Amino acid sequence: xxxxxxxxxxxxxxxxxxxxxxxxxxxxxxxxxxxxxxxxxxxxxxxxxxxxxxxxxxxxxxxxxxxxxxxxxxxxxxxxxxxxxxxxxxxxxxxxxxxxxxxxxxxxxxxxxxxxxxxxxxxxxxxxxxxxxxx
Amino acid sequence: xxxxxxxxxxxxxxxxxxxxxxxxxxxxxxxxxxxxxxxxxxxxxxxxxxxxxxxxxxxxxxxxxxxxxxxxxxxxxxxxxxxxxxxxxxxxxxxxxxxxxxxxxxxxxxxxxxxxxxxxxxxxxxxxxxxxxxx
DNA sequence: ATCTCTGCAAATGTTTTGCATCAGC
DNA sequence: GCTGATGCAAAACATTTGCAGAGAT
Numbered sequence: 319x320x321x322x323x324x325x326x327x328x329x330x331x332x333x334x335x336x337x338x339x340x341x342x343x344x345x346x347x348x349x350x351x352x353x354x355x356x357x358x359x360x361x362x363x364x365x366x367x368x369x370x371x372x373x374x375x376x377x378x379x380x381x382x383x384x385x386x387x388x389x390x391x392x393x394x395x396x397x398x399x400x401x402x403x404x405x406x407x408x409x410x411x412x413x414x415x416x417x418x419x420x421x422x423x424x425x426x427x428x429x430x431x432x433x434x435x436x437x438x439x440x441x442x443x444x445x446x447x448x449x450x451x452x453x
Numbered sequence: 454x455x456x457x458x459x460x461x462x463x464x465x466x467x468x469x470x471x472x473x474x475x476x477x478x479x480x481x482x483x484x485x486x487x488x489x490x491x492x493x494x495x496x497x498x499x500x501x502x503x504x505x506x507x508x509x510x511x512x513x514x515x516x517x518x519x520x521x522x523x524x525x526x527x528x529x530x531x532x533x534x535x536x537x538x539x540x541x542x543x544x545x546x547x548x549x550x551x552x553x554x555x556x557x558x559x560x561x562x563x564x565x566x567x568x569x570x571x572x573x574x575x576x577x578x579x580x581x582x583x584x585x586x587x588x
Numbered sequence: 589a590t591c592t593c594t595g596c597a598a599a600t601g602t603t604t605t606g607c608a609t610c611a612g613c
Numbered sequence: 614g615c616t617g618a619t620g621c622a623a624a625a626c627a628t629t630t631g632c633a634g635a636g637a638t
Binding site (some may be wrong): 590591596597598599600602603604605606607608609610613 | 614615616617618619620621622623624625626627628629630631632633634635636637638
Binding site for chain 1 (some may be wrong): 627628629630636637638
């Protein structure tokens with residue numbers, strides 16, 4: 319089966335490449351539609367699925383939310399989610415010392431860490447609002 | 454608005470109390486229906502929602518899966534999910550040192566950690582299988 | 589010209605909601 | 614007897630799939 323290099327596929331890959339952070343299906347759709355409005359959501363789902371299956375992208379699953387996707391090959395890292403704007407960012411590295419969390423009889427093979435808080439932009443915005451609110 | 458102590462509500466609370474681990478909506482439904490087969494899934498959703506809103510239960514959101522629920526008041530802890538039997542267990546404590554993972558401009562207010570691996574039961578089962586497999 | 593990919597719409601699965609009825613209080 | 618809770622079925626969402634036609638090779 320020959321894989322075709324369609325316009326839609328190019329756009330979706332480009333969107334993921336340029337984002338620099340994990341994107342939801344909807345974020346991908348909206349960004350891609352700026353280049354090709356007729357692009358449908360099923361195409362996003364199908365292409366993202368293919369990307370993940372081929373190992374070119376990975377799903378970023380945050381608890382309680384639909385998955386987001388980022389390009390593969392970034393090494394081990396985790397994510398930070400801004401509670402204010404809901405954007406998700408990558409963290410630099412990883413904590414160690416997980417072994418002690420669970421009895422010795424458990425075998426640990428992996429882990430998933432998500433930090434929550436506010437990103438610099440939202441913090442700045444909050445400060446500005448406080449400065450200008452009515453007294 | 455007076456909250457009524459219905460049979461269904463009692464059963465659902467009892468199921469969560471006796472489970473000792475986080476349960477999915479479906480697990481709750483099945484366990485509750487053993488005591489009252491006519492109990493509907495909408496009732497489970499509604500009661501669990503109420504429990505969470507009133508702070509008597511908390512959602513345990515593992516990445517990529519529907520939420521599970523456990524009773525509140527267990528203090529800060531995380532979860533371990535067995536990749537083999539899909540059961541979820543509580544971990545004792547929590548790691549520190551999250552501060553360094555993200556640039557100083559980020560404000561961290563919370564986090565979520567999930568460990569993956571195999572639980573003692575599944576490890577034991579695996580060992581037994583190896584011992585008895587054909588040579 | 590072939591045959592995969594796309595876009596649409598229908599199907600699926602999950603969670604929520606409207607409403608008549610049931611049952612705590 | 615009020616009125617909140619339940620059970621059912623319909624609605625609302627999110628994701629997947631079938632299919633005819635468009636477009637890449």
